[in-house]
Amino acid sequence: MQAAARAQPNIALIKYWGKRDAALNLPAVGSISITLDALVTDVDIAFDEAFADDELGVNGEPREDLLPRMAGCLDSVAGPGRPRARIVSTSNFPIGAGLASSASAFAAATVAAAAAAGADLTTAALARLAGRASGSAARSLYGGFVELANAGDGIVVESMLTAADWPLEVIVAITDSSPKPVSSGDAMERSRRTSPFYSRWVDDQAHDLDVARTAIAARDFEALADVAEHNCLKMHSVMWTSRPSIVYWNAATLDCLAAVRTLRGKGTGVFFTVDAGPQVKAVCLPEDATRVRDAFESIDGVAETLRSGLGPGARLRDPE
Numbered sequence: 287m288q289a290a291a292r293a294q295p296n297i298a299l300i301k302y303w304g305k306r307d308a309a310l311n312l313p314a315v316g317s318i319s320i321t322l323d324a325l326v327t328d329v330d331i332a333f334d335e336a337f338a339d340d341e342l343g344v345n346g347e348p349r350e351d352l353l354p355r356m357a358g359c360l361d362s363v364a365g366p367g368r369p370r371a372r373i374v375s376t377s378n379f380p381i382g383a384g385l386a387s388s389a390s391a392f393a394a395a396t397v398a399a400a401a402a403a404g405a406d407l408t409t410a411a412l413a414r415l416a417g418r419a420s421g422s423a424a425r426s427l428y429g430g431f432v433e434l435a436n437a438g439d440g441i442v443v444e445s446m447l448t449a450a451d452w453p454l455e456v457i458v459a460i461t462d463s464s465p466k467p468v469s470s471g472d473a474m475e476r477s478r479r480t481s482p483f484y485s486r487w488v489d490d491q492a493h494d495l496d497v498a499r500t501a502i503a504a505r506d507f508e509a510l511a512d513v514a515e516h517n518c519l520k521m522h523s524v525m526w527t528s529r530p531s532i533v534y535w536n537a538a539t540l541d542c543l544a545a546v547r548t549l550r551g552k553g554t555g556v557f558f559t560v561d562a563g564p565q566v567k568a569v570c571l572p573e574d575a576t577r578v579r580d581a582f583e584s585i586d587g588v589a590e591t592l593r594s595g596l597g598p599g600a601r602l603r604d605p606e
């Protein structure tokens with residue numbers, strides 16, 4: 287009873303922020319994302335009746351602190367009466383720092399756990415289960431451009447375009463890879479309870495999703511750039527106006543945004559987005575990616591850049 291899976295993080299262009307049901311981890315708003323290819327999380331899971339307890343290793347270290355959430359994910363896939371598990375997760379990029387490592391880890395864990403438990407589930411069903419553990423993980427079950435929609439008392443996740451249909455690139459500027467001060471789950475709840483902008487954020491989302499859907503269908507980079515930057519800044523405005531305020535950015539984050547604005551003003555095909563962390567993700571036309579990376583690398587406080595194309599959804603792989 288063992289299996290191995292691989293998944294890539296995804297970056298939301300129209301963001302998820304806030305839950306409509308905390309117990310079921312259902313998002314308050316729909317979202318649209320792109321799945322990356324160069325950032326990778328591999329998860330190996332073995333179930334065995336002989337194991338007394340679950341054990342989780344992340345990047346070679348035992349991580350008791352991350353175990354409850356992972357065990358909950360395995361319970362929802364294989365049932366709470368499942369055998370105990372050895373889970374080994376390895377990512378080739380910093381985890382817990384706003385680079386969507388929970389999305390790739392829980393997407394891969396869901397796929398591996400289902401296979402190890404002998405459950406034959408559709409991708410749609412796997413996406414719903416991954417979303418129970420991490421809202422954004424549901425989107426990493428699919429590659430390319432992905433929409434997560436609220437539907438009835440659940441979610442529906444669908445592929446909009448494959449990576450090959452519109453092969454954009456992403457440059458990530460890492461400005462601080464230490465773990466984030468407030469988890470995205472806690473921060474969302476704080477925003478829901480205290481930000482005066484929260485309900486307006488939720489109400490406006492359908493419009494932003496419509497605009498992004500049309501832009502993606504038409505491969506209209508400029509239109510997608512406008513709505514994605516606007517949606518990102520709205521999400522961070524909700525965070526900043528929460529009490530106590532949630533500010534994930536640092537000086538280099540702002541310098542990267544300014545650099546993207548300058549490049550865009552000169553006709554470079556690039557726009558920014560920022561998640562629950564200080565890293566800046568620049569989505570680029572492929573011919574402009576090197577220019578964007580060079581601009582980020584000249585900024586004080588940018589420790590490292592990562593470059594990625596768009597990639598596939600979570601899938602099984604041969605065990606180590």
Ligand code: PMV
Pocket residue numbers: 297298300301302303317388389420421422423470471561562
């Ligand atoms: O899935 P979570 O709980 O890590 O939340 C992700 C929230 C954002 O990354 C900020 C936005 C998004 O849609 O991915």
